[in-house]
Amino acid sequence: MQGFPFQPEQASTIARSVDHLYYFITAVTLFFTAVIFLIIFYLMIKYRRRSPDERPKAIEGSLPLEILWTAIPTLIVAIIFVWSSSLYFQNSEPPKGSMEIFVTGKQWMWKIEHPEGQREINELHVPLGRPVKLTMTSEDVIHDFYVPAFRVKKDVLPGRYTTLWFQATKLGTFQLFCAQYCGAFHAGMIGSVIVMEPDQYEAWLAGGVQGESMQAAGQKIFQQSGCSTCHLADGTGPGPSFLGVYGKPVKLTNGATVTADDAFIRECILTPAARRVSGYAPIMPSFQGQLTDDQINSLIAYIQLLGSVQAKPKEEGKQ
Amino acid sequence: MSTATLDPRVHTPRNYLNADYGWKSWLFTLDHKRIALLYLVSITFFFIVGGSFAVLMRIHLVEPQGALVQPETYNKLFTMHGIIMIFFFLIPSIPAVLGNFLVPLMIGARDLAFPKLNLLSWYIYIVGGMFTLYSGIAGGVDTGWTFYTPYSSTYSNTQVTAVAIGVFITGFSSILTGLNFIVTIHKMRAPGLTWSRLPLFLWAMYATSLIMVLGTPVLAITLFLLALEHLFHVGIFSPALGGDPLLFQHLFWFYSHPAVYIMILPAMGVVSEIIACFARKRIFGYTIVAYSSVSIAVLGFLVWGHHMFVTGQSVYEGLIFSLLSFLVAIPSAIKVFNWTATLYKGSISYEAPMLYAMGFIGLFTMGGLTGLFLASLATDVHLNGTYFVVAHFHYIMVGGAVMGYLGGIHFWWPKITGRKYPNGWAALAAAIIFIGFNLTFFPQFLLGYLGMPRRYAFYPAEFQVLNVMSSAGATVLGVGYLIPLVYLIWSMRYGPKAEDNPWGATGLEWQTSSPPPTENFAEIPVVTQEAYAYSEEEASGD
Numbered sequence: 047m048q049g050f051p052f053q054p055e056q057a058s059t060i061a062r063s064v065d066h067l068y069y070f071i072t073a074v075t076l077f078f079t080a081v082i083f084l085i086i087f088y089l090m091i092k093y094r095r096r097s098p099d100e101r102p103k104a105i106e107g108s109l110p111l112e113i114l115w116t117a118i119p120t121l122i123v124a125i126i127f128v129w130s131s132s133l134y135f136q137n138s139e140p141p142k143g144s145m146e147i148f149v150t151g152k153q154w155m156w157k158i159e160h161p162e163g164q165r166e167i168n169e170l171h172v173p174l175g176r177p178v179k180l181t182m183t184s185e186d187v188i189h190d191f192y193v194p195a196f197r198v199k200k201d202v203l204p205g206r207y208t209t210l211w212f213q214a215t216k217l218g219t220f221q222l223f224c225a226q227y228c229g230a231f232h233a234g235m236i237g238s239v240i241v242m243e244p245d246q247y248e249a250w251l252a253g254g255v256q257g258e259s260m261q262a263a264g265q266k267i268f269q270q271s272g273c274s275t276c277h278l279a280d281g282t283g284p285g286p287s288f289l290g291v292y293g294k295p296v297k298l299t300n301g302a303t304v305t306a307d308d309a310f311i312r313e314c315i316l317t318p319a320a321r322r323v324s325g326y327a328p329i330m331p332s333f334q335g336q337l338t339d340d341q342i343n344s345l346i347a348y349i350q351l352l353g354s355v356q357a358k359p360k361e362e363g364k365q
Numbered sequence: 366m367s368t369a370t371l372d373p374r375v376h377t378p379r380n381y382l383n384a385d386y387g388w389k390s391w392l393f394t395l396d397h398k399r400i401a402l403l404y405l406v407s408i409t410f411f412f413i414v415g416g417s418f419a420v421l422m423r424i425h426l427v428e429p430q431g432a433l434v435q436p437e438t439y440n441k442l443f444t445m446h447g448i449i450m451i452f453f454f455l456i457p458s459i460p461a462v463l464g465n466f467l468v469p470l471m472i473g474a475r476d477l478a479f480p481k482l483n484l485l486s487w488y489i490y491i492v493g494g495m496f497t498l499y500s501g502i503a504g505g506v507d508t509g510w511t512f513y514t515p516y517s518s519t520y521s522n523t524q525v526t527a528v529a530i531g532v533f534i535t536g537f538s539s540i541l542t543g544l545n546f547i548v549t550i551h552k553m554r555a556p557g558l559t560w561s562r563l564p565l566f567l568w569a570m571y572a573t574s575l576i577m578v579l580g581t582p583v584l585a586i587t588l589f590l591l592a593l594e595h596l597f598h599v600g601i602f603s604p605a606l607g608g609d610p611l612l613f614q615h616l617f618w619f620y621s622h623p624a625v626y627i628m629i630l631p632a633m634g635v636v637s638e639i640i641a642c643f644a645r646k647r648i649f650g651y652t653i654v655a656y657s658s659v660s661i662a663v664l665g666f667l668v669w670g671h672h673m674f675v676t677g678q679s680v681y682e683g684l685i686f687s688l689l690s691f692l693v694a695i696p697s698a699i700k701v702f703n704w705t706a707t708l709y710k711g712s713i714s715y716e717a718p719m720l721y722a723m724g725f726i727g728l729f730t731m732g733g734l735t736g737l738f739l740a741s742l743a744t745d746v747h748l749n750g751t752y753f754v755v756a757h758f759h760y761i762m763v764g765g766a767v768m769g770y771l772g773g774i775h776f777w778w779p780k781i782t783g784r785k786y787p788n789g790w791a792a793l794a795a796a797i798i799f800i801g802f803n804l805t806f807f808p809q810f811l812l813g814y815l816g817m818p819r820r821y822a823f824y825p826a827e828f829q830v831l832n833v834m835s836s837a838g839a840t841v842l843g844v845g846y847l848i849p850l851v852y853l854i855w856s857m858r859y860g861p862k863a864e865d866n867p868w869g870a871t872g873l874e875w876q877t878s879s880p881p882p883t884e885n886f887a888e889i890p891v892v893t894q895e896a897y898a899y900s901e902e903e904a905s906g907d
Contacts (some may be wrong), residue, residue: 050830054816068744068814075734082705082730086723089708090715093644100645100712104900107650111706112699119698123691123737130741131684137743138680153520187516188610190675190750194816197747201676203611204515205604208677221825225750225818227509229516230437233821317607 057216057241058196060137065197067130074122140211144179146350147172148260148343151182151189151202153228154235159340161347162251163259168237170222172214173247179211181308181346185339190226193239201226205316207308214241264348267341271333279352285330286323292353299324306353308346315342380783380880395480396883401466402781403487408454408462409850411494415449418442420843423805423836429826436822440507441523443820447510449501452532453494455766456624459631460577461490461542463773464570466781468546470874470881471564473555473890478548479541486541489534497531500524509820511621514602514613518594526595529588536581536588539627543577546570555873557892564872564896565641565648568655569634572662576623576630580666584620587613611676618669626665628762629729630658632769633700636722639776640704642870643719644711647897650703657696664693674742675749683742690740697733701726716868717791721772724799725765732760735810753813756806764802771798771849778853779863783880786856790848798845804838871898 056062093102147170150157158166172178182191184204191210192199200210224235242250258266268274276285286296292311295303299322304310313320315337318330337345381398384390391399422442425433434442465483469476477483500506504524508517517525550571554563591613593599600606602613641648648654670678670686704726713719735757738744748754779785808831817828824832866875871894877886 051815052811053814064743064747067741068738068747071737071741071744074737075731078734079731082701083727085705086708086726089705089711090713090723093708093711093713095645095712095714101900102645102710102712104647104898105649105710106647107653107703108706112650112653112703115702116695116699119695123694123740126737126741127688127691130743131687134683134742134746135680187520188513190818192750192816192818194747199675199746199749203604203677205610206677221816223816223818227440227513227516227820229520230440230507232440233436233823236825 054194055216055218055220056195057214057218057220058193058198059213059215060133061195061197061215063133067126067133070129071126074126137211140179140209141177141213144177144211145173146179146181146347148347149180149182149191149202150185150339150343151191151224151228151235152185153187154224154231156191156222156224156235156237157340159260159343160251161260163262164251168222170237170239171247171250172239172241173244174214174217174241176244177211177213179209181343182208182210183312183339183343187228188226189224189228189235192223192225193220194223195220196239199225207312209308214239217241217243260344260347261351263341264344264346264351267337267345268348271337273345276330284327286326288349288352289355290353292350294353297324298322311346311349312342315345378878379882380878381883382783382880384883393484395476395484397465397469397477397480397483398781398881398883398885400483400487401462401464404457404461404465404490407487407491407494408457411449411453414498415446415454416843416846418446418449420839422446423839425822426824426832427836429824429829429832431823434822437507438505439822440509440820441501441505444506444509445501448497448506448528448532451510451624451628451762452535453490453497455628455762456539457490457542458628458766458770459635459773460546460570460573460627461487461538463566463635463770463777464542464546464573464631467566467777467874468549468570469553470780470877470885471567471872472550472553472558473873473886473892474549474553475884475886475889477545478553479545482541483545486538486545489541490538493531493533493535493538496534497528500527500531511617512588512591512613513617514591514594514610515604515608518591518601518613519598519603519605526592529592529595533585533588533592536585539577539581543574543581546574547578550574555890555892558873561652562892562895563655565637565651565654565658566631566634568658569630569637572658573627573630575659576627576662576665580620580623580627583616584624587616587620590616611673611678614673614676615669618672619666622669622672623662623665625758625761626661628766629769630661632725632729632766632773633658635769635773635776636704636725638870638872639718639722639772640707641897641899642776642868643716643722644708644713645869645899646707646711647895647899648703649706649709650699651895651897654700654703657699660696661693664689664696668693671740671745674745687740687742691737694733694736694740697729701730701733715792717786717788717795718772718776718868720792720795721768721775724795725768725772727799728760728764728768728802732757732764735760747816748813750818751813752809752817752819755819756809756813759806759809764806768798768802771795774849774853776868777874778856779867780874780879780881782857782860783863784856784860785863785867786852786860790852794845794848794852797841797848801838801841801843801845805835805842806838808832808834808838871896 148159156168158170182202184202189202191202196212198212200208220239222237222239276283279287281287291306296306316334425431506523506528508521590601594601600608602608602610637648668690671690674683812831863879865879873890
C-alpha cells in the first residue's frame with residue numbers, strides 16, 4: 047500500500063480472501079500473457095522468411111495438442127470457478143445476529159436509518175468487528191452501494207429489497223460510491239462509512255437520537271394505517287398475526303412456500319394480490335402510493351420485532 | 366484450375382471502381398463491392414465522431430473535478446460515444462465492409478444472394494445513424510449506451526426515445542446483412558467449395574450472421590418496450606408503474622452480450638486469413654478453429670447473466686452464469702493456441718497486416734484473460750461497474766476488434782482499391798496503436814481494482830495520477846489511428862498499382878484482378894483444394 051497503491055485498503059473480513067483470489071487470477075493472466083507473447087516472438091524470429099520462394103510443409107494440426115490445450119484452460123477455469131464460487135457462496139448470507147441497518151438510495155444521496163432511530167445522510171456509522179446487514183431499496187432509479195475497502199457491492203433497486211453484509215476490521219473512514227449510473231450527479235453520490243469502536247458507536251447512537259426508533263415508528267404506522275384492525279396479535283382477526291412470523295416459511299394459496307422476509311412483506315403491502323398467504327380471505331388492500339419507502343421500512347422493522355416475540359420469548363421479547 | 370488469366374496491365378482494365386463515375390452509380394449500386402465502400406466511408410465517419418467524444422472525455426478527466434464540461438454534458442458524451450461506437454462502428458465494421466466485399470469473392474460468386482436487400486441495409490443503417498446523430502446533437506441522451514431502466518424510461522429527460530428509435534432502425538440493417546450472408550454462404554459457393562474448404566473468415570462471418578439474425582430482434586423488442594414505457598407510461602420496467610427494472614437488463618444483455626461476439630468473431634476470422642498468408646501455412650487445427658467460432662456464437666447467448674451478478678439475482682443463478690462464462694473462455698483460448706501453433710515451421714514475413722494480426726492476438730489475449738476476473742463471482746462483486754470493466758471490454762472491442770479490422774483493411778486494401786500503401790508507415794501505425802492502446806487502457810485496470818466506478822464525471826483526487834496516464838496514452842492512440850487515415854487516403858491516388866495477388870495468398874478473391882471487375886470473375890472458379898494450400902506440394906497442383 048505504500049507509495050503507489052494497487053489495491054484499496056483491506057478493511058473487512060472478506061477483503062483479504064477476495065484479494066487472494068485476485069492475486070491468483072492476476073498470476074494466471076500474467077503467466078499466460080507472457081507465455082503467449084514469448085512463444086510468438088520466438089516463432090516469429092526463428093521462422094522468419096529467409097527467401098521469397100520458401101514453401102513450408104503443411105501441418106494439419108495435432109489432436110493430442112488440441113486436447114492438451116483444451117484441458118489446461120479447462121482445468122484452470124475450473125479451479126478459479128470453484129474457488130471463487132465457494133468464496134461467494136460463503137459470503138452470500140449474513141451471519142446470524144448481524145445488526146441491521148436500512149439504506150435508501152435516491153438521486154443523489156444515501157439515506158441511512160439505524161433501527162434505534164438514528165438517521166444519517168451519506169454517512170454510515172458502524173461498529174468495528176460486528177457483522178452489519180444492510181437492507182437496501184431505492185426511491186427512484188437503480189443505484190449501487192459499493193465500498194471498495196470492504197470489497198462489497200450490491201445494486202439498490204426501486205420497488206424491491208436487496209441485502210448486503212460486511213464486518214469491518216479497521217477503524218477509520220472509507221469511501222462509499224454509487225457504482226450504477228443514476229443520472230446527472232451520479233459521480234457526486236459519494237458517502238463514507240465510518241468504522242468506530244463498539245463503545246463509541248453505542249455512544250454515537252445514544253448521543254444524537256433524532257427521533258423515535260424505527261420499530262416505534264412502525265408501530266404507530268401499524269395503528270394509523272389500519273393494519274392493526276385486521277392483523278390482531280392473537281390471530282383472531284381476518285389477517286394473520288405477525289407474532290413469530292418474520293423470517294419463517296409461510297404457505298401460499300397456490301401451494302408454494304415462501305419465507306416471510308423483507309421483500310415478501312413489502313410485496314404483501316404493495317401488491318397483496320400477487321401472492322397471498324393461504325387460509326385468509328383475499329381482502330388485503332394495496333398500500334401502493336400510500337406509504338413511503340421510509341414508512342414501509344419502519345413497518346418491516348416493527349413486524350420483525352413482532353417476529354422475535356414468540357421466537358425468543360425469554361431472551362429479548364419483552365413487549 | 367486457374368481462372369481467367371488477365372492481360373498484363375497496359376492500361377487500367379475495367380473494374381468495379383471505374384465502371385461508372387456518376388453519383389447515381391454509387392448511391393443506387395447493387396454491387397456488393399461498392400456497397401462495401403459506402404459502408405467503409407460511413408463507418409469511418411462514425412468512428413471519427415465517436416472517437417471525438419472519447420477525446421473530449423479523456424481531456425475532461427485529466428482534472429478530478431472535471432476539466433472541460435458540466436456533468437450533464439459528460440454523461441451525454443460517454444453515452445453517445447458508446448452508442449455510436451457499438452451500433453454504428455463496431456457492429457457493422459468487419460461484417461458490413463470486409464464481409465460485404467469479400468463474402469461473394471471468397472466463395473466465387475458474382476454477388477450476394479440479395480443485392481437489393483444489401484443496398485437497402487445500407488440505407489437503413491444511414492437512416493438510423495442520421496436519426497441517432499441528430500437526436501444526439503439536438504438534446505443528446507444521457508442514459509449510457511445500456512439504457513438501464515427505470516432511469517431511461519421514466520427519469521431521464523433527454524432524447525431517449527429518439528435515440529432508441531435510431532438504434533432500433535439500424536438493427537434491421539444488421540438483420541438483413543446477416544440474412545444475406547447466411548443465404549449466400551449456403552447457396553452460392555463455387556463448385557468444389559465444400560464447408561470443410563471454406564476460409565475461416567467465412568466461418569466467422571457465418572457464425573456472426575447467426576448472432577445478428579437471432580439476437581438483434583431481441584434488442585429491437587427491448588427498445589420498443591422501452592419507448593412504449595417512455596412515451597405512453599405503459600408499465601413494463603418501472604416499478605412505479607408495476608414493472609420490473611431488471612427485466613430490461615435480462616432482455617438487453619441477451620442481445621448485447623452476443624453483440625460482443627458480433628464484434629470479435631469477424632476479427633478472429635480476419636486474423637486467421639492474415640496469419641495463414643504471412644506464415645504461408647494452413648491454419649493449425651482448421652476444423653477446431655472453425656467449430657470454436659460456432660461454439661462461441663452459441664455459448665455467447667447463454668452468459669448474459671454475468672452482467673447482473675450484483676443486481677441481487679439468486680446465488681444459484683450467479684453460479685450458473687459464472688460457469689457458462691468460464692466455458693466461453695475455452696474456445697477463445699483454443700483459437701489463440703492454434704494461431705500461435707500456425708507460426709511453427711512457417712515462413713513468416715512481417716508486412717503490416719501481419720503486425721496488426723499479432724497486435725490483435727496480444728490485446729485479445731489480455732482482454733480475454735482479464736475476463737476471468739469478471740466471470741469469477743467473488744472478484745466481480747468488487748470489479749463490476751468499475752473502470753476494470755471499461756478496460757476489459759476495450760481490450761476486446763477496441764484492442765481486439767479494431768486491430769482485426771485494421772489488419773483486414775490493410776490485408777485487402779490492394780484488392781479493394783488496386784493500390785498499395787507505404788508498408789513502413791503502416792507498420793509504424795500498428796506499433797503506435799498497440800503501444801498507445803496499452804498506455805490508455807492498462808491504467809484503467811488499476812483504477813478499477815482501486816475502486817473507481819465508471820461513468821463518473823468527476824472523481825476523488827486519489828485517482829488522478831492514473832487518469833492522467835490514461836489520457837496521455839489516449840493521445841498516442843489517437844495519433845496511431847490518424848496515421849492510417851492519412852496514408853490510406855493518400856494511396857488511393859498516389860499509391861503504386863497493386864498486383865492481383867500481392868501477398869501470394871490463397872483464396873479465390875486473389876485469383877481475380879485488383880480491383881476486381883464488377884462481375885468479380887470472368888468465369889466462376891472451380892475449387893479443388895482446401896483453404897490455405899500454401900505448401901509446395903499443394904501449390905504445385907495449382
